[in-house]
Amino acid sequence: MIMIKNGNYNIIELEEVESTNTYAKDIAKDGAKHGTVIIADKQSAGKGRLGRSFTSPAGKGIFMSIVLRPDIEADVASRLTLVAAVAVRRAIKKVCGLETGIKWPNDIVADGKKVCGILTEMATELEKVKYVILGIGVNVLNESFEEELSNVATSIYMLTGKKYDKELFVQEILSEFTICYDKFIEIKDLTGIKQDYDACLVNIHKTVKVINGNTVFEGICRGIGNEGELLVETGKGVQKIISGEVSVRGVYGYV
Ligand code: BTN
Numbered sequence: 001m002i003m004i005k006n007g008n009y010n011i012i013e014l015e016e017v018e019s020t021n022t023y024a025k026d027i028a029k030d031g032a033k034h035g036t037v038i039i040a041d042k043q044s045a046g047k048g049r050l051g052r053s054f055t056s057p058a059g060k061g062i063f064m065s066i067v068l069r070p071d072i073e074a075d076v077a078s079r080l081t082l083v084a085a086v087a088v089r090r091a092i093k094k095v096c097g098l099e100t101g102i103k104w105p106n107d108i109v110a111d112g113k114k115v116c117g118i119l120t121e122m123a124t125e126l127e128k129v130k131y132v133i134l135g136i137g138v139n140v141l142n143e144s145f146e147e148e149l150s151n152v153a154t155s156i157y158m159l160t161g162k163k164y165d166k167e168l169f170v171q172e173i174l175s176e177f178t179i180c181y182d183k184f185i186e187i188k189d190l191t192g193i194k195q196d197y198d199a200c201l202v203n204i205h206k207t208v209k210v211i212n213g214n215t216v217f218e219g220i221c222r223g224i225g226n227e228g229e230l231l232v233e234t235g236k237g238v239q240k241i242i243s244g245e246v247s248v249r250g251v252y253g254y255v
Contacts, residue, residue, distance in 0.1 A: 021135040024065035034069040079228040091172035101202035113154035198223040
C-alpha cells in the first residue's frame with residue numbers, strides 16, 4: 001500500500017480490491033477522515049448503480065472512492081452525485097479536450113456510450129450524514145469492451161485515440177471536485193452548477209422514458225431542479241424525478 005499526500009486528500013493506492021467503495025466504507029466505519037481517497041488498479045467486484053456491476057480490468061481505468069464527512073442531512077447529500085458528475089466532466093475536458101455529456105443523474109457519456117459512472121453511498125444517523133462514499137469509475141485506456149457492453153460503454157482511448165496518463169485525470173478530478181464541493185457545501189443546493197449541468201444534459205428537451213419498477217412513462221426532459229431532481233414534462237404537468245431506484249433513458253437505446 002502506498003500513501004501519497006495530495007493537497008486536501010490522503011490517497012491510498014491499492015493494486016487490487018473487490019470494490020473501492022466497499023473498502024472506503026470499511027475504513028470510514030473505522031474512522032477514516034474526510035478526504036481519504038482509495039484508488040485501485042483493478043476491482044474484482046466493481047459496483048454500479050441499481051445493483052449493477054462495473055467492469056474494472058487491471059490498469060485500464062480509474063477506480064476511486066472518496067470518503068466525505070459533510071455536516072448535512074441525508075437528502076442533501078444525495079445531490080453530491082450530480083456535483084461529482086459536473087466535476088468529472090470538467091476534468092475530462094481539461095485533460096484531453098473531450099466534450100462529454102451527462103446522462104442523469106451521473107453517467108458521463110460520449111458517442112452515446114458511458115465513459116464514467118458514479119456511485120454514491122452513505123451512512124446516516126438521525127437523518128444526518130455520518131459519511132458519504134463517492135465512487136468514481138472512468139474508462140481510460142480500454143481498447144474494447146466485451147460484446148454485451150460494447151453498445152453502452154466506451155473509453156477515453158476509444159474516443160480520442162490517445163493513451164493519457166491516468167494520474168492526470170485523478171489530479172484534475174480531485175481539483176475540480178474540490179471547487180464544486182466547496183461551493184455546494186456553502187449553499188447546499190445545486191444553483192452553483194445547474195446551468196453547467198443542464199447545458200450538457202444529453203436528453204434535455206428530448207423525450208425520455210422513466211422506469212421505476214413496473215411503472216414506466218414518457219415525457220420531455222426539462223433539466224434538473226435545485227435539489228437534483230430531474231424535471232420531466234408530461235400531459236399531467238411537470239413531474240419531479242428523484243434519483244433513488246429510478247432509471248431514465250432516451251426512447252432509443254442506452255442514452
Ligand atoms: C454506474 O455506472 O452505475 C456507477 C459505477 C461506479 C463505479 C465506481 S468504480 C470506483 C467505485 N467502486 C465501485 O465499486 N464502484 C465505483
